[in-house]
Each structure stands twice: as C-alpha cells, then as structure tokens.
Amino acid sequence: MKKQDAITIMENLKKRYPEATCSLDFTTPFELVVAVMLSAQCTDERVNQTTPALFSRCKTIQDFADIELTELEQIIHPCGFYKNKAKNIKQCAKQILENFSGKVPHSMEELTTLAGVGRKSANVILLEVFGIAEGIAVDTHAKRISNLMGLSKEKEPEKIEQDLLKIFPKEYLKDVNHFLVWHGRNTCIARKPQCEVCVIKQFCNYSKSKK
Numbered sequence: 001m002k003k004q005d006a007i008t009i010m011e012n013l014k015k016r017y018p019e020a021t022c023s024l025d026f027t028t029p030f031e032l033v034v035a036v037m038l039s040a041q042c043t044d045e046r047v048n049q050t051t052p053a054l055f056s057r058c059k060t061i062q063d064f065a066d067i068e069l070t071e072l073e074q075i076i077h078p079c080g081f082y083k084n085k086a087k088n089i090k091q092c093a094k095q096i097l098e099n100f101s102g103k104v105p106h107s108m109e110e111l112t113t114l115a116g117v118g119r120k121s122a123n124v125i126l127l128e129v130f131g132i133a134e135g136i137a138v139d140t141h142a143k144r145i146s147n148l149m150g151l152s153k154e155k156e157p158e159k160i161e162q163d164l165l166k167i168f169p170k171e172y173l174k175d176v177n178h179f180l181v182w183h184g185r186n187t188c189i190a191r192k193p194q195c196e197v198c199v200i201k202q203f204c205n206y207s208k209s210k211k
Contacts, residue, residue: 001150005203012199013179020178022128026169029091029104030061034089036121038079050078061102064093088116107129120157133174138165141183142177149203
C-alpha cells in the first residue's frame with residue numbers, strides 16, 4: 001500500500017471516530033498496567049466492570065504485592081485466565097517495587113522485563129500513561145484490519161507492527177491503534193462486517209471480493 005493511501009485510511013477513520021481513545025478505565029499508571037493484563041483474551045467492557053472492586057481493594061502497588069493470591073484470583077475471575085493473570089499482577093507489582101523504586105518504568109526495554117507485560121501491552125502503557133508513541137499496539141482488531149486493508153500481509157503482531165511503522169508517518173502513531181480498534185468494534189466486526197457503511201471499504205480486500 002502507498003503511504004498516501006495509508007494516510008487517507010487514518011484521516012477517514014479520524015472523521016468517523018473523532019472520540020476514539022483507550023477504552024480501559026484507570027487513574028494511575030499501575031492501574032493501567034493491571035487493566036491491560038486483564039484485557040488479554042477479554043473484552044475491555046468486562047475489564048471495566050471488574051476493576052472498580054479491584055482498585056478499591058488495592059489502592060497502591062504495595063497493596064497489589066501484598067494481597068493474597070486467592071483473594072486476587074477471586075476478584076479478577078470474570079476476566080478469564082485468572083490464575084495466571086493474578087500471578088503476573090503480583091509479580092509485576094513486586095518487580096516495580098524492587099527494581100524501579102515503586103514507579104512504573106517508561107521505556108519499552110524496562111516495561112517488557114515485567115511479568116505479564118509484552119510489547120503490545122508496553123506500547124499501550126507508553127502511549128496512554130506517558131504520551132510516548134514510538135510503536136503501535138497490534139491487537140486482534142488491528143491485526144485483522146491491517147490484513148484486510150493490505151497494510152500488512154504478516155500474521156504475527158510484532159511483524160505487523162513493523163510494517164505499520166514503515167508506512168505511517170510518526171504523527172499518526174498515537175492514533176493508529178485507537179482507530180483500528182474502534183473500527184473493528186463498530187463497523188468491521190469480525191463475524192458480521194458492515195461493509196455498506198465502512199468509510200475505508202475502497203481499500204479493503206474483503207469488500208472488493210464481495211463485488
């Protein structure tokens with residue numbers, strides 16, 4: 001895809017979803033770290049229904065490090081994979097307290113040393129907490145739409161991210177994930193894409209194949 005076409009896609013999505021932002025609720029950097037962990041294979045809506053009780057119980061990083069594993073598991077049970085997520089949340093809290101003086105780090109290299117934090121999660125944390133947009137979080141929506149639009153032919157998120165970084169100018173990086181996620185939730189729905197109202201269908205391989 002030509003760079004100008006990629007920019008047109010972003011501009012069209014910007015007009016369609018001017019309110020597009022991160023959908024996870026949080027008030028502190030570590031709350032976002034936790035919310036991002038819980039969102040793995042879980043909807044943001046379900047995460048946002050679960051975190052009020054969790055954040056009321058654990059108000060500091062130390063609270064997350066100290067909470068009994070079984071209690072944490074019980075609170076986050078609705079988000080699925082709760083045993084592994086609970087273990088990672090406690091370990092991550094301990095790592096931040098011990099290795100980063102109790103403050104969430106703000107570099108890709110440091111964030112990805114934390115339990116339960118991969119590159120995609122780190123990209124979200126860097127952007128939403130610190131305003132740093134040097135990468136693009138590639139989730140299921142971003143992956144599917146990138147493939148449909150011809151932005152990338154790759155299947156692995158990190159390879160898709162590298163393709164997106166090559167084609168989008170730096171000033172668009174902070175918006176790419178937001179727009180693709182909102183488009184995936186509201187229009188390009190995996191099971192029932194609404195091609196008739198899609199503002200970027202002229203670039204879509206699926207839409208073209210239906211003609």
